[in-house]
Amino acid sequence: MAEKKYLNKGAFMTEVDKMIVVDEEHLDIVEDPVIKEKIKAQLEVKLPVDPDKVLIRLEYVGVCGSDVHYFHDGRCGTFKVEKDRDIPFMLGHECAGTVVEVGANVKDLKPGDRVCCEPGITCGKCEFCKSGHYNLCKDVIFWATPPVQGCYMKYVPFQADLCFKLPEGMSTKAGAMVEPFATGMYAAEKGEITVGNTVVILGSGCIGLMTMMACKARGASKIIVCDLEDIRLAKAKELGADFVINSGKEDPLAKIQELTDGRGPDVVFETAGSKFTIAQTSHIARRGGLIVLVGMSAEEEITYNFGQVMAKELRIKSLFRYVNMFPKSVATAGSGLAPLEKVATHEYALKDIQQAFEDSVNKKNEVVKAVIKIDD
Numbered sequence: 089m090a091e092k093k094y095l096n097k098g099a100f101m102t103e104v105d106k107m108i109v110v111d112e113e114h115l116d117i118v119e120d121p122v123i124k125e126k127i128k129a130q131l132e133v134k135l136p137v138d139p140d141k142v143l144i145r146l147e148y149v150g151v152c153g154s155d156v157h158y159f160h161d162g163r164c165g166t167f168k169v170e171k172d173r174d175i176p177f178m179l180g181h182e183c184a185g186t187v188v189e190v191g192a193n194v195k196d197l198k199p200g201d202r203v204c205c206e207p208g209i210t211c212g213k214c215e216f217c218k219s220g221h222y223n224l225c226k227d228v229i230f231w232a233t234p235p236v237q238g239c240y241m242k243y244v245p246f247q248a249d250l251c252f253k254l255p256e257g258m259s260t261k262a263g264a265m266v267e268p269f270a271t272g273m274y275a276a277e278k279g280e281i282t283v284g285n286t287v288v289i290l291g292s293g294c295i296g297l298m299t300m301m302a303c304k305a306r307g308a309s310k311i312i313v314c315d316l317e318d319i320r321l322a323k324a325k326e327l328g329a330d331f332v333i334n335s336g337k338e339d340p341l342a343k344i345q346e347l348t349d350g351r352g353p354d355v356v357f358e359t360a361g362s363k364f365t366i367a368q369t370s371h372i373a374r375r376g377g378l379i380v381l382v383g384m385s386a387e388e389e390i391t392y393n394f395g396q397v398m399a400k401e402l403r404i405k406s407l408f409r410y411v412n413m414f415p416k417s418v419a420t421a422g423s424g425l426a427p428l429e430k431v432a433t434h435e436y437a438l439k440d441i442q443q444a445f446e447d448s449v450n451k452k453n454e455v456v457k458a459v460i461k462i463d464d
Contacts, residue, residue: 094143094188096131098241099441099460100176101169104162105449107442108176123176130178133243135189142197142248143189144205148264149240150182150432151448151458153293153361155232159445165384169234180240180460181207181231184254184263194248203251204263206270206414207231207239223409240441242462252414255422261435262421264459265298265428269421270413271382272298276306277413278405279355279380283307288344288353288372289329291360291383292320294431294457297327299357299382301426304328312347314340314365317453319433327430341371352377359383363390370396381406434458 097111102123110118112131118124137143157164158179169177184204187197197203210217210225217225232238254263276299281287285308289296292315300311313324314333321332333343345352352374358366361383369379370393379402397404421428433456436444444458 094133094135094243096133096241096243097438098127098131098178099180099438100127100130100178100240101159102176103171105160105446107159107445109439109441127176130176130237131241134245137189137191137245139191139193140248141191141245142187142194142203142251143243143245144183144185144203144251145188146183146185146239146242146244146462147260148184149180149460149462150264150268151180151444151460152182152232152268153295155179155181155238156445156448158232158234160449165386167234174234177234178237178240179232180238181233182264182267183207183239183244184260184266185244185462186260187251188243191248197248197251197253202254202260202263204254204260204266204414204418205239205246206250206252207267208409209247209250221411223411240438240460240462242438252418254418258418258422259429261432261459261461262427262429265431265457266414266417266421268294268431269298269302269426269428270410270417271295271407272300272302273413273417273420274407274410275299275357275359275380275382276302278407279303279357279378281306281308281355284309285355286310286312286348286351286353287355287357288312288314289324289357289359290314290365290368290372291358291362292317292324292332292456293360295382296320296357296359297324297431297456298426298428299359300324300329301327301428302420303357305420305425310347312344312353314344315360319453320456323431323433323456327427341368344372348374354378355380357382361385363387366390367392370394370400370402373400373402375400377402379404432457432459436460438462
């Protein structure tokens, strides 16, 4: 019997601000022979699937802020897309779909299962992996982090133990939102959020919204969200924020003091990655409060008022990605406590991925979160 064949297609970054969509039957649209061979190798679906992997027919992949940075700037933080090494470069790491093939050793998944993927494969042997801090593994292989390719394609093989079943009633579109929600859940855990807490979240982009919903699910009683864009603040209000502040129209520090009766919040989350909002955190937090730095700034060194930190005996925590958050995130979203699908404001077909990225760069006042639908 002939081996089953899956015809694949995917989106590739060929230079800064340029993306192309290619399928295996139309590779001739790629003129550069070197790039064509690299795309051909990336799209090839090898059968049988490796023993510990599954083959997933992806249905939705999110557009993350890091994807946008790589697309538009060619880099994100210390990670850089290098032309000779990485191009053509496939972005994307927030995904969900349906299992179509399973490896010989896979027992917990079967064809037809709908799953989301935790996109980082760690070594399992280093000090950090063994101590439960696998997010700090130096040898992690993380989708769409150069030189590792991402998953903007129809079929992708992946480690079965990093695929998590979606409960009935939870869409694969919501499943693609689990990865950023895991960051929000980890932030809320780092923030020690519990019933009765007052929280301020600086930034109402995707990660800010995910952090807000995670705090809500953990019992925060008053959540104040600050941003410069009214559309993002409207989305925060829709998803459960108690108060929203447009920091471009009124003084956020004064308004937060008013809303907290002069006390200040128990926890301040900085999710925008802006040097300005990072600098605000020590002024906003209450005495003895906690600051959690979630957003990653483009500037590695930032002026910060440590006089406020010392005088108010503040604690500062940071985080990098997440640790063991996918099961909790799936369960929380599946229970209805976090309507992840509502975070996505714009949906694009794979063929329109160039437009999706251009809109994410140029229409920040309209696009809160874009997702790509991997259609037939």
